[in-house]
Amino acid sequence: MDESDIDDQSRDARWALHERAAGQHGVVSQQDLTDAGLGESQRRWQLDSGRLQRVAPRVYRISGSPDTREQRLTIGLLSLGVRSWVSYEAAATLHGMDRSDPDAVEFTIERGRRPTRLPWQVHTTKFVAANDTVVVDGFRVTSATRTVLDLAHARATRQRVEAAFDSAVRMGLSHPQVLASRLATLRGSGRWGVALIERILPDSGGHSPLERTFLRIVREAELPRPVTQSVQRSTTGRHVARVDFLFAEHRMVVEVTGRLGHVSDAERSRDAQRRNELQDLGFVVIEYTSTQIWNHPNWVRTDLIRRLRSTPNRLA
Incomplete structure (x- = not known):
């Protein structure tokens, strides 16, 4: 022919x-x-x-x-079959988690199956729950919560796992209560990484390492935990601001900022309007910078205690 x-x-x-x-x-x-x-x-x-x-x-x-990362992920999923998922760092990248490895190509299959011989890492697992998998950009992938657990299981550093989880919370892909619930099913299983997840959970709920550090300062000072990412509206229901931290009983808003250098006139104007509107709603608004939080945590703790005690609802 x-x-x-x-x-x-x-x-x-x-x-x-x-x-x-x-x-x-x-x-x-x-x-x-x-x-x-x-x-x-x-x-x-x-x-x-x-x-x-x-x-x-x-x-x-x-x-x-073209030989692209997306093509490699597709090759792996097609070769491994329908009960396979993009996972670990490759999943973190697809979800858009902070500090992810953009070149990672990793997969997970159910334990007991013979993995296809591929040039990339293929993990095995005993159990994949229905809510452990999602589809992202057309790829079968482990959920954000499962991905955080997997990163801890892979012995990623604490900072890496915290960054992954905080960014997942910021994007609305997971929540501390969801991770805590899943963790409860893993205690006593001997799975590596459970202890790390237990350590990162108490200061979770913020959207960044800076917010996580502030929550740790609050916890170590034995102060009441603030509400994170609280949306405030005017009396007419208009959105005013999403604040980093709200000490509701004290009507106090705390904002943390990592800005470096000067901000534009437009940004300063927006910040001033936002602060004024929050004050009109009856909130005390204070701000701590990244330099203060990371380099002077003892001062931040002392200052926060003083400010909380000066409000009408004093601390006992």
Whole structure:
């Protein structure tokens, strides 16, 4: 069978195959070849001519398609099958978590299955709950909460796990109560990382390392824990501000800022309006800078205690 015969017989099949590959970052599975209607001889010709390249068991790349991280993730999921998920650092990157590795390619499959031989790390797990997996940008991926647990299991540093979780909270992908609930099911399991999660939970709820550090200062001072990311509205229901911390009984708002250098006139104007509107609602508004919180935590603690005690609802 010469090339012209192959082209005549497989034109529709090749079109269908390329349509499929276009939605899969330039790669197709063995099943995709079958679904497109390529017979065995046509498949061999595609491979022999270099139009298809075998890149993993049961997975092929369309020649000339760019080698991207997304393509590698697709190759892994197609080769490992439907009970496989992008996980660990690769999942953290897909979720957009802080400090993630943009080049990571990692997968998880259920324990007991024989993993496909791939050039990337494939983890195994005994149990995957229904809420442990989601779809992000078309990829099967472990949920944000499960990803945080996996990072702790992989012995990532405390700072790495905190950054992942705080950013997940900021993006609305997880919540301290959700992580605490999941942790309760893991206690006593012997799973590595449980102790680390227990350590990071008490100061969770903020959106950044700076907010986490402030919550630790509050906890260590044995002060009442403030409400984090509290939305304040005017008497007419208009949104006024989302504040970092609210000591509700004291009608006190605490903002923490990591700004460096000068801010623009427009930013200063917005900040002033925001502060004025919060004060109109009856709040005392104070601000601590990143330098104060990180370099002078004892002063922040002393100052916060003094300010709380000076409000109408004094601390006991």
